[in-house]
Amino acid sequence: MHKVEAISFPNAQGLTLFGTLHAPEHATADLPVVVLLSPGVKMRVGPGRLYVPLTEMLLERGFSVLRFDFYGLGDSEGELAETLLADVYNHIEVGRYVDDTQSALAWLRTRGHRRFILGGLCGGAITALLTALREPAVEGLLSLGMTVTLASNAAVPGKYMTRVQLDSRRKRYLKKVISPTAWLRFLSFKSEYSVIWHSMKRLWEPKKPPAPASAAAQQNIEQRGNANPLFPPAYFGFLQRGGHALMLFSERDRLQSEYEEKFAEPFALQLQPFLAQIHKHVIPHANHVMALHEWQREMVDVCRQWTQARYAS
Amino acid sequence: MAEEPFFFSHDRVQLFAMMHTPAAAPHATAFVMSHPFGEEKLWSHRVYVSTARALAARGHAVLRFDFRGAGDSSGLTPDTSLETHLADLRAAVAELRRRLPAVRHVGLIGLRLGASFAALAAEEGVCDGPLVLWEPILDGEAYFQELLRSNLSTQLSVYGKVHETREVLQEKIRAGTPANVDGYEIGKSLFESCARGDLLQPAAKRYGGPTLVVQIVANEKLKEREDLGALAQAYTAGAAARAVEQPFWREIKPFCARASNLERVTVEWLEKLNA
Numbered sequence: 001m002h003k004v005e006a007i008s009f010p011n012a013q014g015l016t017l018f019g020t021l022h023a024p025e026h027a028t029a030d031l032p033v034v035v036l037l038s039p040g041v042k043m044r045v046g047p048g049r050l051y052v053p054l055t056e057m058l059l060e061r062g063f064s065v066l067r068f069d070f071y072g073l074g075d076s077e078g079e080l081a082e083t084l085l086a087d088v089y090n091h092i093e094v095g096r097y098v099d100d101t102q103s104a105l106a107w108l109r110t111r112g113h114r115r116f117i118l119g120g121l122c123g124g125a126i127t128a129l130l131t132a133l134r135e136p137a138v139e140g141l142l143s144l145g146m147t148v149t150l151a152s153n154a155a156v157p158g159k160y161m162t163r164v165q166l167d168s169r170r171k172r173y174l175k176k177v178i179s180p181t182a183w184l185r186f187l188s189f190k191s192e193y194s195v196i197w198h199s200m201k202r203l204w205e206p207k208k209p210p211a212p213a214s215a216a217a218q219q220n221i222e223q224r225g226n227a228n229p230l231f232p233p234a235y236f237g238f239l240q241r242g243g244h245a246l247m248l249f250s251e252r253d254r255l256q257s258e259y260e261e262k263f264a265e266p267f268a269l270q271l272q273p274f275l276a277q278i279h280k281h282v283i284p285h286a287n288h289v290m291a292l293h294e295w296q297r298e299m300v301d302v303c304r305q306w307t308q309a310r311y312a313s
Numbered sequence: 314m315a316e317e318p319f320f321f322s323h324d325r326v327q328l329f330a331m332m333h334t335p336a337a338a339p340h341a342t343a344f345v346m347s348h349p350f351g352e353e354k355l356w357s358h359r360v361y362v363s364t365a366r367a368l369a370a371r372g373h374a375v376l377r378f379d380f381r382g383a384g385d386s387s388g389l390t391p392d393t394s395l396e397t398h399l400a401d402l403r404a405a406v407a408e409l410r411r412r413l414p415a416v417r418h419v420g421l422i423g424l425r426l427g428a429s430f431a432a433l434a435a436e437e438g439v440c441d442g443p444l445v446l447w448e449p450i451l452d453g454e455a456y457f458q459e460l461l462r463s464n465l466s467t468q469l470s471v472y473g474k475v476h477e478t479r480e481v482l483q484e485k486i487r488a489g490t491p492a493n494v495d496g497y498e499i500g501k502s503l504f505e506s507c508a509r510g511d512l513l514q515p516a517a518k519r520y521g522g523p524t525l526v527v528q529i530v531a532n533e534k535l536k537e538r539e540d541l542g543a544l545a546q547a548y549t550a551g552a553a554a555r556a557v558e559q560p561f562w563r564e565i566k567p568f569c570a571r572a573s574n575l576e577r578v579t580v581e582w583l584e585k586l587n588a
Contacts, residue, residue: 004385006318006329018318020329020385041568042355045384048496067385072570075318075331075362085568252471285471291496292467 001025002059009107011071012099018075019044019068019104022055028062031311032115032139033108035066037101037124041088043074046121047289050144050296054119057300061307064113068104070097089151092123093228101131105138121145122255122288126231132243133234140310141238141245142303145255145288148263149226161198164257170199227262232270235263239274246279246306248299250286279306314369320385323404324397329385330378330405332412333369340587342442343374343416345405347423347431351460351497353562354383356569357424360561363571364422367580374416376409391491391500395433395507402434418442420522422579425562426450429513435520443586444524444548445579447556451540453512457504460494467495515543524548525582528555529575554578 003023008016036051038044044067045051055065071078082088105116116135118128119142126147132138161169173196176182185191238245249256264271271278281302286295315334320327346361348354365375380401381388406419420442423431428449435444450456461479468475477485482492487505491498518524526545528538537555545553556578561569 004320004327006320006385008318016316018316018331041359043358043384047352047355049383050496074358075316077316080568080570082568084566085564086566088568287467287471289496292493293496293498296496 007066007068007107009068009103011103013071013078015071015077017068017071017077017100017103019066022059022065022067024059024062024064026062027064031063032117033064033066033113034058034117034119034142035068035101035104035108035128036142037097037118037120037127038068038070038073039121039124040092041073041085044069046124048291048296050121050290050299053296053300054303057304058307061304061311063117063307063311066104066108068100070100086151089123093126093147093150094230095127095130097123097127098131098134101127102135105131105135115139117142119143122147126228129234129238130230132238136241138238139243141243142306143245143247144290144299145249145253146231146247146259147255148228148231149258150228161195162254162257162261163202164261165254166195166199166202169195170202173199225262231263232267236270236274239277242277244277244279244310246281246303248302249280249282250288250290250295251282251284252286253288255288256282279309314366321404321408323407324381324400326381326401327387328378328381328401328404330376330408331365332409333365333375333377334413335369335372335374337372339374339413339416340372341415341417342420343376343409343413343418344368344420344422344442344445345402345409345440346375346377347402347421347427347434348377348380348383349423349425349427349562350383352495352564353425354379354427356564357562359570360572360575361424364576364579367576368583371580371584373583374409374413376405378405378408389498390503391498392502393500394502394505395430397502398430399434399437399439402430403437403439406439420444422447424448426453426456426507429453429507432513432518432520435522435524436518441522443583444520444522445582446524446526446544447575447579448527448529449513449541449544451513451515451544452510453507454510456512457499457508460499461492463494464492467493513544515540515547518548518551521549523586524551525579526551526553527575527578528553529558529560529572530555531557531559533557552582554582 002025005021007021008018011017058065069076072080116138117140118138120128121144125143283295283298290296290299314336317332320329365377368375379386380398382390382393419440421431421440422445424447428446432446461482465475486492486501489501491500526541528541542553545551556575558572558575559565559567561572
């Protein structure tokens, strides 16, 4: 039976952050601690308690696990000023909670821990990566649905969608072409015209050759659309110092096609030397939060295999 | 004000709780908050936190906790039922009394299905203080149909069509195969005990303590719900109120860190009681 304790620690601003520390029944001294970071505005167990089965598996394998709430979220102190969810997401994607994560690592150091794996879903994943850039003791990244863009899709629908997203939308629109309800929405100005336009436009637009990989790094922020400018330097910085990453995605999640089209394709050349450090896995059919338990099980299995490969017990 | 997180055990489960204690000696009346089901718990979490802090700032101790199979507590959703939720509420009230022996009355505050659990627990004598029901679920059958609709939406978005209708899902649940709703598995015991049209009837109630039933409306123009009014009248000391709030218990565009109108309506009613 593993041990769980309710814990709290201060962040850099003196706000108290709350969480739970889970210790395995048989601790293995040389294993890093896994810190699971909250996704978006959801609290430390994740949507659908996604982090619960993941924590159970990690405990079985001898890892200790910390889950905690960032300031202004979950049980923790502090208030967020934003009134829109998309704005909260945007601030997370540019590193709002890196300081809190560093505070968590500082607190773990006071308990004698020296090595860390950071993980999380979506906002938790990007926070993990941005923290890893500042914390050399982070040796592993357990990323569930890494976000490589900024949450501006909601503000300008269609403009920044990936090819996969636009093609999927077009298929849905074509299926609805004989639906009176769909036409009613279209004629009453309730449709997302920008998305419809961009998705249909792909039918007659000539296919653009992929940009030369070497050019990607030179593109400025505007040229790269809504791509998060902080992601490539953080990822390459982490890989260059020998970090290992599990990049797990859900097939029916835009984050997967965004990673491919907005990062992996344009940076293919730069990624080449690091491919052995990256294990990528896509869960077929799964949605963003891996709601069905078969998807959760697959996520847990892949994480188990990754930890077995890296940390044979 | 102090905030202390802890686990407490009962019935072979470990429940996570957070105690909000006022800076000065606590008021004689304290509260236990009963959270809603599934993702509604996560979306409404910050409103629970801000309400607990607002009450603690007014001198009330407040215990928030996670039911078994939810949040940080142990257990899995398919193992829960109406009975386990009521047992957990009873244990949370007992834990609050054990930690704060000076507290004389314990009230309950709940939202949606959490409010229904609170009301049903009150009928069993779990509390003896103010009972606050925010948008309680009266018709459990309709509520669970709404939850299963979410399963159909997942099927549609993932597979492009519905493989299992709600009828099929219900049959499977009754046969012992849980149905997944946004990552939470609804099992036979929860479904059969809560998916009932008469989950919370607006009929005469045994509970005699002060009770507030709050209808949450997105704008003032929306009609008053007669069933909630009738529920308030079913209590000997019942009152009905309305609070204008966006449905913060589901994903909406605004970020709802607090529900100021709901909090004000609740606090003003409590202050009137104290006066």
